[in-house]
Amino acid sequence: MRYFLELAYNGKNYFGYQIQPNQISVQEVIEDRLSKILRKQISIVAAGRTDTGVHAKRMFVHFDYEEELTAEIIKKLNSFLPKDIAVYHLFLMDEEAHARFDATSRSYNYYISPFKDPFSYESAWIFNRELNVDKMNEAAKLLIKQGDFGSFAKLHTDVKTNICDVREAFWRKNENNQLVFQITADRFLRNMVRAIVGTLVEVGLGKISIQEFNDIIEQKNRSSAGASAPAHGLYLVDVQYSKELFKNELK
Incomplete structure (x- = not known):
């Protein structure tokens, strides 16, 4: 069984x-x-x-x-x-x-705290520099497509393809005033979300323009993207399946 x-x-x-x-x-x-x-x-x-x-x-x-x-x-x-x-x-x-x-989709959240917090330093990226969230969201929209995300993939892995279908990608603030990046796709490459977050933060800092972010995606080259965000801010928050699959929950 x-x-x-x-x-x-x-x-x-x-x-x-x-x-x-x-x-x-x-x-x-x-x-x-x-x-x-x-x-x-x-x-x-x-x-x-x-x-x-x-x-x-x-x-x-x-x-x-x-x-x-x-x-x-x-x-x-x-x-x-x-x-x-x-x-x-x-x-x-x-x-x-x-x-x-x-599994039909997977969703990740990445948490950034804009202030020093003794209760979240192990569960979010403490980052107190000012970020332009509007530009970060504008850049994030460019991720919503089915395409090659090799620019955000860890090098020298055994995956056969870098093609992913990204269905949503956006930034929001939560009740704790943390900045949360939410992304959903059919699949993810190793280190993909952290590489995307690190690169979007560079957009928010004004180091990378919207056009340059688009160019990074199109180049399919990990060395062209930004550094990966720290691991401790990243959470797998959901995995979706067909409703018909779950017939019998044991209670």
Whole structure:
């Protein structure tokens, strides 16, 4: 039987989501705890991969297990998982359901605090220089298209294509007076959102014009874009699937 888990994590203490040699990852921790509870080696597949230090407010993973599970597994998992990883929901799925391939979109938020804040320095980029948000939003509109985003991709990765379908990209202020960049696409390249944010901040500072930002997109060359924004301000906030996929939430 195939199951989906909905979960969240604070990425501060992890070298990204995906398992890697000699470094602690979110995937490794979840698989270890789940395998111990179910007394069988369990492998999980996620909707996507987050980089070192990046957080997820809403992530989905799937795994296979031949016996029927109940929502009791959520309580057990949360009691075994560290405080920076939490599981919220468990779904029984069709056998063909896939956490990564069936996802129709993913959304990220990036948080910038315009003032020194002892309570958000680990969860947002503290940046107190004045930014022209109107110009940053004007530039962000140029991202809304299906195209090659190689200018914002980490170099030397194993992806076969840099084509992404960006469906929304804009800046707004939240109730804490933080500047929030929200972006949704069918898929994202490694380091893509942080590279976009870093480059848009240069637009906001007046270092890059709207036309130059458009040129950067068209050049498809990572060296032409700005530096990546710090990882700790980035959050995976949503993963969308077809509504028909989630038939049975276990409660």
